[in-house]
Amino acid sequence: MPKTSDAIDLFLAAAGAHAEKAAVTGVASGVSYAALEHLARQYAACFAAAREPRVLIALPRGTHAYAAMLGAGLAGGFYAPANDASPLDKLQRVARELQPDFVVAPPELAEMVRAAAPGARPIDPDEVAQGKAMDGDGQRHRIAYIIFTSGSTGVPKGVVVPRTALNHYVGWIHASGCVRTDDRVSQFNNLAFDVSVFDIYGALCCGATLVPIEGRFDRLMPARAIARERITVWTSVPTVVDLMMTGHQLTLANLHTVRLFTLAGEPLLRPHLEALFAACPDTVVQNAYGPTEATVTVSSMIMTATDYPAACEKAAVSIGPEIPGMCLHLHGGPHPDAGELVIVGPQLADGYWRDPERTAAAFRPVQIGGETYRGYFTGDWVERIGGLIYFRERIDHQVKIRGYRIELDEVAAAIRDCGWPSVCVFKLGDGLAALVECPDGEIFDADGLREALGKLIEAYAIPEHMLATGRMPRNENDKIDRAAAKALFISMGGHVPAAANPTSFS
């Protein structure tokens, strides 16, 4: 791994070296590196009115959002990206927690967000583009950005990512060849979802072209946008591959320009690989794993059409080895090849914004080879099989049913192994229930599934009641929304019979 450089400095160097090249292109956005640098400097000049400026950015994907991010870094501050499509209440909760100096948003939205942060100054993107620009290399704050995720109490949890962590990650993106200067990199992920960091910094810090996937239709039919925009590096959650399959878009004609698909943010499954390689036998797929608390991704499994089966264990796909400089440690398992995944290394976040208690609970000392390190305890239970690490379940998805300790994700994995890749298992009343996604044209046979599950898991772990839905509820990051899935299950009349005779499950 080469010496890491500051991401903002890398952007300035790229802008200097590729001034006339397209930095951002797309249906609504389009700007050269020189123009993007100038706009970033205009944002920096605005933000420099405050010391160590704290910037909340509520803009759609596009040139102004990227320039505001870079401008915050240049001005010696940091930013928090908010999903501009989120409900106002959520945006206000983020603003309340952050108490920013600036809110960058369209004027009407900025005013509404400021109701929760009255000290913040609204920044109208149209006015910034008319203002003066900052000269020089600026200053750097130790924090790069804060990503707010849903907290279990309803208060957003801000993950504070230091600049050193971002710099390490960006260094890996380029050293590994994930993004090269001649690439056209998709920007599909919403800005409040940290996988977008891969897209934005990966492209703009090495002179590649970033292509925001902006329109509603393009987001429904992303493979057509890939073809039109000649995307070479695609990044999204695996669910988007499902969407391409639904839209009959997984064709070589649509995807032939893509040299690398990076899939992250939720478990990648073997059927995703089979579909991608069937359409594009010459492409490469990367399964990237990582929590926001360790700066986007910390592992990488690179696969081709010929070698991917070796990375699969039934329906699961290995998360791969750690990236250079990071360490994945299995902690607290019954043997060294199973346990909670603990991450150590320079990409660890500082902790949670103004929440020392929660920070101390998740970031703890861990002993590895007789040495003590600061580790992030992910809550992800993993197994090492044949030297490869596989995600198994979330530890906090463990429930007790009639005295039996059951891992909900283990049950879900068994259902996936029976041929139903998208499933949500949850406790309902005194029992276990499952909502299974059954695509159009397929027939869901609950009794047949129950019989198949009997060969994989204990009888007490087989959900008493299973229903099928045409589409699993998903959140704004396209991950399965467990609360909405449970609500849908109940609205469909689903229930779990009372356990009158517990012995029948033994």
Added chain:
Amino acid sequence: MLSQDDIYAELTLTFREIFRDNKIMLRPDSSPDNIAGWDSFKYVSVLVALEAAYTIELDGPELDHVQNVGELVALIQAKASAV
């Protein structure tokens, strides 16, 4: 030229099949706000079915502005008539 009534009839059958709900009655103001279960996957399935049924190809700018079924029907009518 295809009539809007014909398109509504075809579209209603498509929605019923994809949403697995024989009670769906489409109106001009039908949208994700008033049809349960209308998500990206269902919408993509509807669009793919319409492209096949009318031998048309929908694209971004024209569909980005469609807010409800009435506007979708008008778009299909215009596209199908141009084929």
